[in-house]
Amino acid sequence: MDIVVTGTGYVGLVAGVCFADVGHNVTCIDVNEARISLMQKGISPIYEKDLQELMQKNAEKGRIRYTTDYANTYKNAEVIFIGVGTPENPDGSANLEYVEIVSKQIAENIENDCLVVVKSTVPVGTNERVEKIIKDNLKNNVKVEVASNPEFLAQGNAVHDMLHAKRVIIGIESKSAEKKLNEIYKPFNLPIVSMNRRSAEMVKYACNSFLALKISYMNEIANLCKIVGADIEEVAKGMSYDDRIGAKFLNAGIGYGGSCFPKDTKALNYLAEQNGYELKTVKATIEVNEEQRKRLIKKAKKCFKSFEGKKIAVLGLAFKPETDDLREAPSIDNIKYLVNQGANVYTYDPIASNNFKEKYDDEKIMYAKNPTEALKDADACFIFTEWNEIKDIKPEQYKELMSNPSVFDGRNIYDINEMKENGIDYHSIGR
Numbered sequence: 148m149d150i151v152v153t154g155t156g157y158v159g160l161v162a163g164v165c166f167a168d169v170g171h172n173v174t175c176i177d178v179n180e181a182r183i184s185l186m187q188k189g190i191s192p193i194y195e196k197d198l199q200e201l202m203q204k205n206a207e208k209g210r211i212r213y214t215t216d217y218a219n220t221y222k223n224a225e226v227i228f229i230g231v232g233t234p235e236n237p238d239g240s241a242n243l244e245y246v247e248i249v250s251k252q253i254a255e256n257i258e259n260d261c262l263v264v265v266k267s268t269v270p271v272g273t274n275e276r277v278e279k280i281i282k283d284n285l286k287n288n289v290k291v292e293v294a295s296n297p298e299f300l301a302q303g304n305a306v307h308d309m310l311h312a313k314r315v316i317i318g319i320e321s322k323s324a325e326k327k328l329n330e331i332y333k334p335f336n337l338p339i340v341s342m343n344r345r346s347a348e349m350v351k352y353a354c355n356s357f358l359a360l361k362i363s364y365m366n367e368i369a370n371l372c373k374i375v376g377a378d379i380e381e382v383a384k385g386m387s388y389d390d391r392i393g394a395k396f397l398n399a400g401i402g403y404g405g406s407c408f409p410k411d412t413k414a415l416n417y418l419a420e421q422n423g424y425e426l427k428t429v430k431a432t433i434e435v436n437e438e439q440r441k442r443l444i445k446k447a448k449k450c451f452k453s454f455e456g457k458k459i460a461v462l463g464l465a466f467k468p469e470t471d472d473l474r475e476a477p478s479i480d481n482i483k484y485l486v487n488q489g490a491n492v493y494t495y496d497p498i499a500s501n502n503f504k505e506k507y508d509d510e511k512i513m514y515a516k517n518p519t520e521a522l523k524d525a526d527a528c529f530i531f532t533e534w535n536e537i538k539d540i541k542p543e544q545y546k547e548l549m550s551n552p553s554v555f556d557g558r559n560i561y562d563i564n565e566m567k568e569n570g571i572d573y574h575s576i577g578r
């Protein structure tokens with residue numbers, strides 16, 4: 148089937164490439180010309196496992212193309228997926244500006260009946276709003292249907308998550324929209340769950356907020372473990388055997404980040420408030436996470452009366468491994484704090500350093516080529532991302548390289564006894 152995908156970020160580009168890979172004929176649209184020209188050369192604008200290879204493979208087969216020319220592309224489109232960003236507004240609500248602009252552009256240009264599918268994460272009721280914008284702005288006498296199809300991919304594993312999704316959620320209000328979406332997803336051979344649009348929109352927020360809640364819950368239990376002499380790693384292991392709880396998302400740490408959990412929990416909370424309901428669990432999830440991010444730095448502040456002139460190593464900048472994404476990464480506020488306190492910060496990240504430099508350039512932030520360079524003569528080290536390369540650092544290396552082997556580990560990478568045996572002043576979460 149001919150499919151148009153608008154927006155070439157994590158959601159749109161991954162969807163477009165995977166649609167092409169299962170045999171559809173895909174056109175990806177973006178307003179960013181530099182981005183489009185990069186993709187036309189077969190280069191992925193984002194770091195995502197397997198994505199660039201699949202872009203090139205499907206371009207060679209003539210199944211995917213990239214353009215900024217939305218007007219001509221929409222003209223005869225049969226199906227248009229909207230995968231543009233819905234960033235956070237200052238009040239916590241989702242910013243639907245881009246979804247609305249695209250809806251209007253679709254309305255003004257389509258000349259054939261068409262199905263518009265909202266893949267961006269949008270608050271309940273947005274599909275109806277999109278439908279209204281399109282109907283209000285139509286220039287031709289055509290029939291347009293709007294369906295919801297939220298995505299559940301995790302960054303770093305996005306291609307795999309889309310090709311092997313646990314389920315495909317489709318929110319539809321008509322049999323014809325359901326039929327078309329079933330056709331599109333048939334080659335994926337995945338379970339398809341149909342429901343009404345409002346429920347489909349809610350599934351996405353409910354899933355992300357539930358996972359965020361699970362993390363905040365574990366972080367709180369970890370903090371209590373520390374006080375009462377239990378070990379969160381052992382506790383999590385004990386919990387994981389209960390399949391009602393499950394073994395995933397039980398890792399306590401420096402708090403969740405990324406482009407989804409922080410934004411989606413706040414948007415869900417906002418939606419509840421707007422509808423006169425207090426969503427207590429989600430509120431608590433957000434609050435716990437905000438506190439958790441400051442936990443290690445507060446501890447370090449107690450140990451070091453001042454950071455002035457100290458060399459501080461920071462291992463890991465990205466919000467999680469296998470991505471160069473810094474959105475809501477705990478490293479950002481912690482590094483800003485250290486710099487404000489007069490520290491010289493030597494960071495290391497396998498791929499996110501350039502992004503960090505572009506966004507938060509400061510002469511007090513240095514970018515090491517490897518962990519050894521960051522750790523050399525450091526007075527303290529913070530670990531914010533559990534990259535394999537960082538996990539591979541041996542405890543004795545901290546002792547050998549640092550002038551004062553004090554390690555604040557936000558990802559519980561090390562065995563506490565081993566660190567102690569190596570003479571390291573080791574602080575982690577919930578142990």
Ligand code: UDX
Binds near residue numbers: 358362400402
């Ligand atoms: C998440 C969801 O997993 C995905 O389904 C959704 O579509 C988008 O949001 P993503 O943000 O890419 O994906 O990353 P994820 O791997 O879920 O991690 C999110 C954050 O939670 C990271 O900061 C991670 O470090 C943290 N996390 C995760 C924990 O602190 N503990 C855990 O046990 C798991």
